[in-house]
Amino acid sequence: MAKAKILVVEDDRSLADVLEYNLRQEGYETYVAYDGQDGLNQSKLRAPDLVVLDVMLPVIDGLEICRRIRADPVTKKQLVLMLTAKGEETDQVAGFSVGVDDYVAKPFSVRVLLERVKALLRRLASPTQPGDILVSQGILVDRERHRVTANEEVLDLTPSEFGLLEALIRQPGRVFSRSELIDAALGGDSLVLERTIDVHVRALRKKLAGHADLVETVRGIGYRFRDPAGVHN
Known part of the structure; x- marks a missing residue:
């Protein structure tokens, strides 16, 4: 079975490195972008199954990236897990309103994030029956x-x-x-x-x-x- 592909879009390089290392340890094929424009480009080039996306990014912010991912026929089916330092309800609702699939507020443990990733990817792997x-x-x-x-x-x-x-x-x-x-x-x-x-x-x-x-x-x-x-x- 092919490895799931995950794109991490995070401008905090130390956090991005930690996430990349741990995701690779879990067996995922992982890519990293440090700004919004590169993240958007890689979402098209790499065709990841899931994008771990920070909301506060240089060049293009995470909410706008998600809007564009959903609007593009090439990327619209990619799962999006949003990271944000904001824990207010309004911020979470804003994320879901542009098509985010799940949400993790900083600070978080890497283990929690890995469980969120696994839960989302189970949607892709869930069995379906022909003719259902x-x-x-x-x-x-x-x-x-x-x-x-x-x-x-x-x-x-x-x-x-x-x-x-x-x-x-x-x-x-x-x-x-x-x-x-x-x-x-x-x-x-x-x-x-x-x-x-x-x-x-x-x-x-x-x-x-x-x-x-x-x-x-x-x-x-x-x-x-x-x-x-x-x-x-």
């Missing part, structure tokens, strides 16, 4: 091809948005709490705030466009995918 296709009300989710269409038009979803939609459409009518959606869509070991699910839902609805009302808000609880039979659990 979910269809409801014009929305088709193809797990094998990691592809979503709405009335046969392909939607450009991030890995987290894909996981969220898959969890909801698999059980239409069932109400999921925000914490359940973190478990189902992002992984139970994902260190995110419940409020960030709202950010993902807003982004998902925007991409669903005319099908946005299929993802229903259940006030005070969470979300559900509309039951085509009109009967809710």
Whole structure:
């Protein structure tokens, strides 16, 4: 099995060196960039599976890099783990709003970061069965091809948005709490705030466009995918 490729974009060279060493020790093929422009270039050149991305970077900041990664057809499927010295909720929400898959606030232990990396990469390695296709009300989710269409038009979803939609459409009518959606869509070991699910839902609805009302808000609880039979659990 090919080694997972990881790109570290971090301007603190001592931290970057530590991360590169430990990631290589774990068996990953690892590359390093020390500024935002080089990081963006390497995300295209190296085609990493995952980008460990600092938010405060020279030339181009981490949030803008993530926006561009998600906007580029060549890089849009890359997982992004953001590092930041800011621990405020608003900063975490800002990261998820541009397509970040997970978030680690500095200071952190290397072991914690390695566990976050493993958790994210498990999404890529999770087994799927041929023909595992979910269809409801014009929305088709193809797990094998990691592809979503709405009335046969392909939607450009991030890995987290894909996981969220898959969890909801698999059980239409069932109400999921925000914490359940973190478990189902992002992984139970994902260190995110419940409020960030709202950010993902807003982004998902925007991409669903005319099908946005299929993802229903259940006030005070969470979300559900509309039951085509009109009967809710």
